[in-house]
Amino acid sequence: MDALTSLFAGFETALTPLNLLWALIGVTLGTLVGVLPGIGPALTVALLLPVTAKLPPVSAFIMFAGIYYGGMFGGSTTSILLNTPGESASIITALEGNKMARKGRAAAALATAAIGSFVAGTIGTMLLTFAAPAIAEIAVQIPPSAKFALILLAFVTISATFGGSPLRGLLSLFFGLAIGLVGTDLQSGQARFTLGFPELLDGVDFVTVVIGLFAIGETLFVATRLRKNSGSVIKLQGNASMSREDWRRSWKPWLRGTALGFPFGAIPAGGAEIPTFLSYTLEKKLSKHPEEFGHGAIEGVAGPEAANNASAAGVLVPLLTLGLPTSATAAILLAAFQQYGLQPGPLLFITNGDLVWGLIASLYIGNFMLLLLNLPLAPVWAKLLNIPRPFLYAGILVFSTVGIYSLNNSIFDLFLLAIFGLVGYGMRRFDFPVTPAIIGVILGPTAENFFRTAMQQSNGDYTVFATQPSSAFILVIVVLALLLPPILRARARARA
Amino acid sequence: MTQPASPSLPTKPAISWPDLLVAVALTALGIWLFFGTQRIADSGMNTIVSPRVFPLIVSSGLTVLGLLLLVATLRGAKAEPAAEEDTDPDAPVNLAAAGIILGGFLIGALLLSPLGFVFGTALMYFSVAFAFGERRYLLLVAISLIVALITYLVFTRGLGLNLPPGILKGIL
Numbered sequence: 004m005d006a007l008t009s010l011f012a013g014f015e016t017a018l019t020p021l022n023l024l025w026a027l028i029g030v031t032l033g034t035l036v037g038v039l040p041g042i043g044p045a046l047t048v049a050l051l052l053p054v055t056a057k058l059p060p061v062s063a064f065i066m067f068a069g070i071y072y073g074g075m076f077g078g079s080t081t082s083i084l085l086n087t088p089g090e091s092a093s094i095i096t097a098l099e100g101n102k103m104a105r106k107g108r109a110a111a112a113l114a115t116a117a118i119g120s121f122v123a124g125t126i127g128t129m130l131l132t133f134a135a136p137a138i139a140e141i142a143v144q145i146p147p148s149a150k151f152a153l154i155l156l157a158f159v160t161i162s163a164t165f166g167g168s169p170l171r172g173l174l175s176l177f178f179g180l181a182i183g184l185v186g187t188d189l190q191s192g193q194a195r196f197t198l199g200f201p202e203l204l205d206g207v208d209f210v211t212v213v214i215g216l217f218a219i220g221e222t223l224f225v226a227t228r229l230r231k232n233s234g235s236v237i238k239l240q241g242n243a244s245m246s247r248e249d250w251r252r253s254w255k256p257w258l259r260g261t262a263l264g265f266p267f268g269a270i271p272a273g274g275a276e277i278p279t280f281l282s283y284t285l286e287k288k289l290s291k292h293p294e295e296f297g298h299g300a301i302e303g304v305a306g307p308e309a310a311n312n313a314s315a316a317g318v319l320v321p322l323l324t325l326g327l328p329t330s331a332t333a334a335i336l337l338a339a340f341q342q343y344g345l346q347p348g349p350l351l352f353i354t355n356g357d358l359v360w361g362l363i364a365s366l367y368i369g370n371f372m373l374l375l376l377n378l379p380l381a382p383v384w385a386k387l388l389n390i391p392r393p394f395l396y397a398g399i400l401v402f403s404t405v406g407i408y409s410l411n412n413s414i415f416d417l418f419l420l421a422i423f424g425l426v427g428y429g430m431r432r433f434d435f436p437v438t439p440a441i442i443g444v445i446l447g448p449t450a451e452n453f454f455r456t457a458m459q460q461s462n463g464d465y466t467v468f469a470t471q472p473s474s475a476f477i478l479v480i481v482v483l484a485l486l487l488p489p490i491l492r493a494r495a496r497a498r499a
Numbered sequence: 500m501t502q503p504a505s506p507s508l509p510t511k512p513a514i515s516w517p518d519l520l521v522a523v524a525l526t527a528l529g530i531w532l533f534f535g536t537q538r539i540a541d542s543g544m545n546t547i548v549s550p551r552v553f554p555l556i557v558s559s560g561l562t563v564l565g566l567l568l569l570v571a572t573l574r575g576a577k578a579e580p581a582a583e584e585d586t587d588p589d590a591p592v593n594l595a596a597a598g599i600i601l602g603g604f605l606i607g608a609l610l611l612s613p614l615g616f617v618f619g620t621a622l623m624y625f626s627v628a629f630a631f632g633e634r635r636y637l638l639l640v641a642i643s644l645i646v647a648l649i650t651y652l653v654f655t656r657g658l659g660l661n662l663p664p665g666i667l668k669g670i671l
Contacts, residue, residue, distance in 0.1 A: 393631035
């Protein structure tokens with residue numbers, strides 16, 4: 004039971020008054036920014052990075068934990084009150100929750116989302132508590148060749164297997180990988196693709212890429228195609244609350260959604276979309292009144308929201324134990340670790356145990372705070388949705404500027420930001436997914452590193468990837484993940 | 500398996516020029532990176548894998564994928580613009596708005612040091628809100644300055660970041 008011992012030590016770290024304050028600031032800021040339309044969880048974390056710049060690592064990560072869960076909470080509020088999902092994982096919530104809200108049941112929809120998120124987040128964090136140290140122990144023995152294969156698997160699943168268009172996903176990934184190449188090669192000291200700019204010797208800062216592609220790209224894209232009457236926000240009377248009947252109908256979907264969401268987050272399978280869809284389908288099948296689905300069935304909010312949040316906890320398993328991000332948000336968290344000179348992975352549990360366990364403990368605390376915050380404060384968040392769009396997007400741009408400029412106090416970074424903003428516009432206009440590019444930028448250098456380490460251990464023998472059993476096994480899955488979906492699609496077409 | 504020709508000849512799909520441009524640009528980027536790889540020095544200490552290997556893999560991959568997209572586009576593939584929270588898929592595309600935002604951003608960035616953070620970001624704020632259709636100028640100027648000033652104070656006083664005061668040096 005040393006997981007419990009470590010967890011109690013983590014609570015000792017997280018429960019100091021100052022760290023509790025950081026957790027509270029984190030969940031509040033996370034919810035606040037997450038509620039704003041057009042800002043998903045990934046961008047929420049990226050925009051709030053500069054806020055933590057001057058904090059000691061433990062406090063910074065306790066705050067990040069709050070921001071991470073807070074951004075998820077905020078996103079579901081927006082989906083319910085505005086009929087527009089901020090990200091693909093909230094599509095279902097937007098469909099079913101907004102229908103509920105239009106029927107005057109906004110309070111119940113918000114409550115089932117908030118309480119479901121709390122239940123799922125808490126169970127997910129418990130699973131993380133016990134799974135992470137066990138996996139970390141195994142992960143220490145994973146050879147570099149298998150780690151490289153694992154990263155390849157993440158690349159393929161995130162860009163090709165679960166996307167709409169594998170070709171566009173892969174192109175986005177390779178664009179990210181290309182950006183990741185820029186800078187000084189750490190092993191040989193050679194400059195690569197710096198185009199003669201000394202500012203590029205350290206590479207392109209990932210925050211610049213993330214904020215450029217997400218925030219600036221979004222602002223430019225929305226400006227060119229502005230909806231004249233921004234969606235009607237549902238008026239909310241009083242707090243988010245549920246009747247006894249709502250509770251009776253919600254608790255099973257919460258648990259089922261959690262069971263679906265957590266494993267999907269923990270494997271590199273492209274984030275939270277799939278479990279939310281699966282949860283919705285499952286609830287509809289099990290429901291005694293399937294005809295309500297599509298017209299505001301509470302189960303259709305409770306299940307998917309739980310799945311979404313459980314998957315957010317699941318994502319932290321590979322992130323903390325292997326250093327492998329399986330979603331855009333996780334990739335940004337990984338990069339935040341790297342900014343502090345920490346490399347998430349099995350060794351982190353040994354070298355920085357207090358930090359990791361403080362982070363895990365603060366996930367429990369943050370989840371509880373979010374529940375307390377969100378039920379009474381729902382009407383306040385609802386008001387935020389009425390911010391006039393010109394002022395909202397202008398604020399996002401100014402905030403992005405602060406974040407990027409304060410990295411190195413250089414104007415050069417702001418020009419890079421503008422370039423990535425243009426690229427982000429292009430990606431939205433031409434239907435390229437943004438997440439693979441982010442994963443490519445952040446994991447590309449890590450992949451190269453493992454590749455070379457493996458080659459050094461085998462003395463330059465390329466067959467090491469095929470002869471080392473675990474790497475070979477993962478590579479077979481990689482090939483399947485790349486080839487199966489198109490084959491299945493072709494067969495389905497042939498039958499049709 | 501030869502299909503009998505359908506009575507109505509299939510019309511050649513129209514090629515979307517913007518999509519073609521994107522495909523060509525991505526392919527060109529791949530090729531340019533591929534040749535750029537040759538310029539990476541191949542010396543260095545203790546490298547079994549040269550610093551060129553990974554760039555070669557990435558640039559070749561990008562080129563091949565770009566060519567695949569090119570072929571798909573020539574066959575008539577066309578990208579649908581994304582649907583976002585605040586966008587209207589049927590709205591006329593207003594590229595001038597994006598131009599105003601970028602212009603304001605770049606001028607603001609250049610003015611950040613000489614005039615200071617507050618005026619630089621106030622200009623950015625103004626240009627975005629203007630591009631989004633806000634026309635109450637007095638209100639907008641006031642809000643731009645207030646937002647920029649509060650942001651500056653929160654980040655410098657509250658969080659200890661170092662932002663350029665510019666001409667307001669000594670006052671702030």
